[in-house]
Amino acid sequence: MTIHLLLGLVLILFVFAAVRALAPSRALLAGTVLGIGALALLAVNYQALLSPEFWAGLIGFVAILSALMVVIHPNPMVSILFLIVNLFCIALFYLILRAEFLAVLQIIIYAGAIMVLFVFVVMLLNLKAEEGLRLGGGPQRWGALLLAVVFVLLMFHALHDRSDQPYVEPGAFESGFGSARALGGLLFSRYLVAFEAASLLLIAGMVGAVVVAKRKVG
Amino acid sequence: MDPDIARVLVESAVKIALFFFILLTVVAYMTLVERRVSAWIQDRQGPNRVGPLGLLQPLADGIKFLFKEEVTPPHVYRPVYLLAPMLIFVPALVTFSVIPIGPALELFGQRVRLQIADVDNGVLVILAFASMGVYGIALAGWSSSNKYSLMGALRSSAQLISYELAMGLSIVGVLMAAGSLRLNDIVQHQIEHGWNLIWQLPGFLIFLTAAFAETNRLPFDLPEAETELVAGYHTEYSGMRFSMFYMAEYANMVTASALAVTLYCGGYHVPGLHLLRLPEPAAALVQVLAFGLKVGFFLFLYVWVRWTLPRFRYDQLMNLGWKVLLPVAVLHILWVSFLVLMNWT
Numbered sequence: 011m012t013i014h015l016l017l018g019l020v021l022i023l024f025v026f027a028a029v030r031a032l033a034p035s036r037a038l039l040a041g042t043v044l045g046i047g048a049l050a051l052l053a054v055n056y057q058a059l060l061s062p063e064f065w066a067g068l069i070g071f072v073a074i075l076s077a078l079m080v081v082i083h084p085n086p087m088v089s090i091l092f093l094i095v096n097l098f099c100i101a102l103f104y105l106i107l108r109a110e111f112l113a114v115l116q117i118i119i120y121a122g123a124i125m126v127l128f129v130f131v132v133m134l135l136n137l138k139a140e141e142g143l144r145l146g147g148g149p150q151r152w153g154a155l156l157l158a159v160v161f162v163l164l165m166f167h168a169l170h171d172r173s174d175q176p177y178v179e180p181g182a183f184e185s186g187f188g189s190a191r192a193l194g195g196l197l198f199s200r201y202l203v204a205f206e207a208a209s210l211l212l213i214a215g216m217v218g219a220v221v222v223a224k225r226k227v228g
Numbered sequence: 229m230d231p232d233i234a235r236v237l238v239e240s241a242v243k244i245a246l247f248f249f250i251l252l253t254v255v256a257y258m259t260l261v262e263r264r265v266s267a268w269i270q271d272r273q274g275p276n277r278v279g280p281l282g283l284l285q286p287l288a289d290g291i292k293f294l295f296k297e298e299v300t301p302p303h304v305y306r307p308v309y310l311l312a313p314m315l316i317f318v319p320a321l322v323t324f325s326v327i328p329i330g331p332a333l334e335l336f337g338q339r340v341r342l343q344i345a346d347v348d349n350g351v352l353v354i355l356a357f358a359s360m361g362v363y364g365i366a367l368a369g370w371s372s373s374n375k376y377s378l379m380g381a382l383r384s385s386a387q388l389i390s391y392e393l394a395m396g397l398s399i400v401g402v403l404m405a406a407g408s409l410r411l412n413d414i415v416q417h418q419i420e421h422g423w424n425l426i427w428q429l430p431g432f433l434i435f436l437t438a439a440f441a442e443t444n445r446l447p448f449d450l451p452e453a454e455t456e457l458v459a460g461y462h463t464e465y466s467g468m469r470f471s472m473f474y475m476a477e478y479a480n481m482v483t484a485s486a487l488a489v490t491l492y493c494g495g496y497h498v499p500g501l502h503l504l505r506l507p508e509p510a511a512a513l514v515q516v517l518a519f520g521l522k523v524g525f526f527l528f529l530y531v532w533v534r535w536t537l538p539r540f541r542y543d544q545l546m547n548l549g550w551k552v553l554l555p556v557a558v559l560h561i562l563w564v565s566f567l568v569l570m571n572w573t
Binding site for chain 2: 085087088091094110111114115117118121122123125126129130132133134189190
């Protein structure tokens, strides 16, 4: 039941993307019609609203939609905003998978710190909206469409096989899973070498950035 | 529907409505307090005409803002321009949801926490949503297509990023002492071992300074320095949208004060209250009032400092953040590690 609903929503998304690519001026009309279609689909499957699978699917839907908008929106600042929405969706995925600590870190580090630097760069460079941004002509357009169809079929195949398994196995996680304590314990015992190596890598990157910047100034 | 789920839903809805109402009322009356206290400091009268002691002034202001014409300048980037005031106001409200304003108590036959969400990573949730506030400011400045707005937004982003670091590091000390990221555990730790204010004074001072910078208040209000930047990032806003920025500033102040109380001043803890042997509801009421009083003190401190200190210069601001607060915060973590190792906290 749920899996059919999800496939329906994904299909709606791809129809929308195709309409947007092939006939940009009809996108608003297509969006309205498909939105009503999605609502009707939900109304028929209202029991699904209580299952975690449905919410995972809905968040995935928003994640895909926002990722798509990052690529196709002509204005770089709006692209950044959609990227932030996308990163929030990933944090919600972590929440569904019971990794609370990771979810909050995802928001602090990616949606908070890194994206602020993106905003900074766009503000400083004063990037203008790319007026003529659209998909390349002829062959590229049909190639993209072909790849999209292949991707939908692949997704259908992948999801179809897994339709009997629940998204989150109840009792699959030991108590305390995903807490700061459990994660810290793992980082400082089992994954200590990788953890320290990553910190060295970060320091090297930081020193490198300072050296490059200094050379430019003096 | 499952009766358990229904109960939780109703309880949450009531709490959210209550917290929302309290926060907005405090925000409205903070504007009046700010004007009255500034008048008192400068030996003036302040607004005292609308209602007794001017107590209805916030209401009059609200009505005025609602009926003002909202001018949208033709050169702005409209979608982002409309989004920015919401982006700055929502995080200010969300952060308040994890702060416990009182102890858990028996109400209508069940345990009720005086807190909307008792989250395991409460401190991190606050930091996460506090860092979202910068988007509202940056996008407001950028979408206004005005050089003064842009300058204000740039200054503000740089300032918020710089002081977030010092703030985070100063909080690390509190987390190490309590051994938990949950705000209730931190309050409980302070009830048992004394307020963090005593052992972690350097951390508290760093936190307070960073909180002033994070809320864009004097002496760190460079993003809206009116002598140089007109009004900074909200130059192009008018009517209710302008007042959203204003309300967000005060909501941020309330949350920052509540956080300072929770992390360093024992939260809702009243020393020696258990000696009085009050019945549970009365004790809870006293503790909630004590929490309000402590928050009130910090709010007064905000106003007091604003009308006492002059504004920092931009290089002074950056020097203070990176060359003073950050190293001191790291030293403070060393000091707390020492305390924890010696079992003194």
